[in-house]
Amino acid sequence: MNASSSPGHVVVIGAGIVGLSTAWQLQRDGWQVTVIDREQPGAGASGGNGAQLSYSYVQPLADPSIWRQLPKLLLADDSPLKFRLQMDPHQWSWGMRFLAACRTGVSRDTTARLLALAAESRQAFEAMLAQEELSCDFSTTGKLVVYPDAASFDSARRQLDLQRALGGQAQAALSPSQCVDVEPALAHYAQRFAGGIHTPSECAADCLKVCLGLYERLKARGVRFELNRQVTRLLKRGDRVVAAVTDAGEMAADAFVLAAGTSSARLGRALGLDVPVYPLKGYSVTLPVGDTPGQAPKVSVTDIARKVVFARLGDRLRVAGMAELVGENRQVTAERIDSLLATTRDVFPQVDTSADAAPWAGLRPATPTGLPLVGRVADAPVNLMLNAGHGALGFTLAFGSAARLARELRRPA
Template identity: 45%
Template sequence: MQRAPDTSHRPGVEFSRMRILIVGAGVIGLASAYYLEKAGHDVTVVDRHPGVAGETSSGNGGQLSYSYVAPLAGPGVVSKLPRWLTRRDSPVRFRPRLNIEQWRWCFEFLAACTRERSELTTRNLLSLSFLSRTLMHELIATEPSLNFDFTQSGKLVLHRDAGAMQDAIKLLEFQRTLGCEQHALGADACVELEPALATTRPLLAGGIHTPGEDTADCQRFCECLETMLRARGVRFLMNTSIDDLKVDACGNVGAWCNGAQLDADHIVIASGAGATRLLKPPGIRVPVYPLKGYSLTFDLQPETASPHISITDFSRKVVYARLGERLRVAGIADIDGYSLEPDATRLATLRSETAAVFPEVARLPIAQAWTGLRPATPRGTPIIGPTRYRNLWLNIGHGALGFTLATGSAALLTEWLAGRDGHNLRDTFALSH
């Protein structure tokens, strides 16, 4: 059991209440607002959208994936590159652009594709994800008004060939040493666990079952947090775009909007994929680049054969999460710039992947098709903590795991802002790593 960081304000201990401006009302910004307000600070959240979760925290895969944190940058990547570069239906696609940011990210990503680096990242992320799970469960227990289709569903990761299943068992053995509870199942046992997979049985070599995983609706989570935070006095400045970060003569950073500076003692950047551009004026380079993904949401009918357990189709990198009476299908990672314009062929790929695994679901009308930009770092590790400016803090780069890691990242940031480091994780997620 992870120990929760001490983010509360204890009477009798010297405490200074600070005015904190959080840029970004996605899941990371809102979770940060929750722990900072709880610690006694005066918090304002600013976002360019009219509502919270206006970007990547809206239609994501809905998996709280505490034990599946291994980064995309892994030792097997180089052999997959030819497929990624050429096939239109590949789960990962690279579209080269005349953009230094994109090429630099790709080179740093390839440099991270070693077993040693991937294992170190997995180890670091597990420490954050286990803390996040403890805090998410604590949050749900203490805030009963939060209603966001949270289910302790468990997760089954499906493998379609024997080689991939063997690799998955090796990863399971490695992760067992780090505290993950996972079980390898044969194809029949997968169908026994999730009967909606009956028609998929011939495709399966086996699966890994992780009972301790959860699913939930990230957008609803954000909306619930907003309601709760407003009731506690947190201010929201919506439809407000921070267009500049300027450094003053004393070396403090100010957030500027339409020629006016917003008042704050400290600024927390939680602007997702927007962070790289926002941080350029004060000269902070962050290796965050968007990996564009897609999701489809289906409204389920009572008789539709659809999963109750959360499913990941490993080779196709597609996830299936039940959110109440809806099924969210998400996947695809396109290294393709900042455009949110959906590509019809990619949406068709996602639908045909669904048809292969849950044919009855794929025949339903699509209730929502969505694209989002994962704020990804090459190594897969978020960047949390201070910058070289005394009053500027980062909580960015959560890639494919922002919902999963939101509570832990926000609580650690809050602890570090108070000058404490009870978990000795400050260096692990610092900007230079």
């Protein structure tokens, strides 16, 4: 495709929040769009994620502090971050790159780039919400990140200073009592943490509801969905992909977007591409809550020590956490769900955890540095774009990534 040509037919592989936001943007740009997914919209990592839109808190997992935590990550059964080494060259390669990225300079550069993408994504997401009027339990009640001890709180304040210097949203370092002023439901827990970082501008929403709403809007506008279809490979001729080969036949198009989450690595490798995306397994529960003051948080809360997030979704509370490098395993582990429920009782004891908790596990597609792969990559076919590797920030970064990819697709290769 050249700069003067009109948009043609584009196939988007993946119907999670990243793929659907890409389809939404490309359809608006005039492309004929087909979306292919092996499951239903939002059924993968988008379905039960942490629900927080963390535009200002984007510190990558690849951080220098990982080095001192490494023995626990490798050996402790109760660690919220868990590595389980397997006979998998892709896991080993990803892990070595991840450790190499755990350096101050890399973390700083990644933070700057993520903040810029997050700011663009906030603008694009809120514009989409205004246009589409999706019902998704969207809220703008802010976010508190609480830290267990003085050392971790000091590190958080340094990160706050860095993000402030890089143009991040207004944030404040608060004492435990000030945190309780912001979120009274933390009163019971205030003696257990050293302080918190408050970002009043942060948001939350139900990502699955966004996915399903976009699906309905796009389908009504003529976007074709091929669901429950497994893409087995991309067929290449010369320097172009000519078709996505599925278990139901071939789908030809002018351009292709690989937004298939953790499957992006497999499909890329079949073309000889280096796509360093590996699954970080996470878990969530979703609990019913009432309007009793102080029972459940209204503000989104992240407990850094436990690597658990709490986000209010209307009359529900989403509790999500953990990061396990255990390969393509989406089994819901009872011990992890029990851990999330125990954490909820500990932090917010007035929340009833005896109700159906809708236990969920999903695979967050992560790159070693934490930066997603957006656009063309080295040695890729000229009409193939990637939009993958967003890790735990997929919901946060989806619409900014879609906007960037759409701009690049307009430019000649």
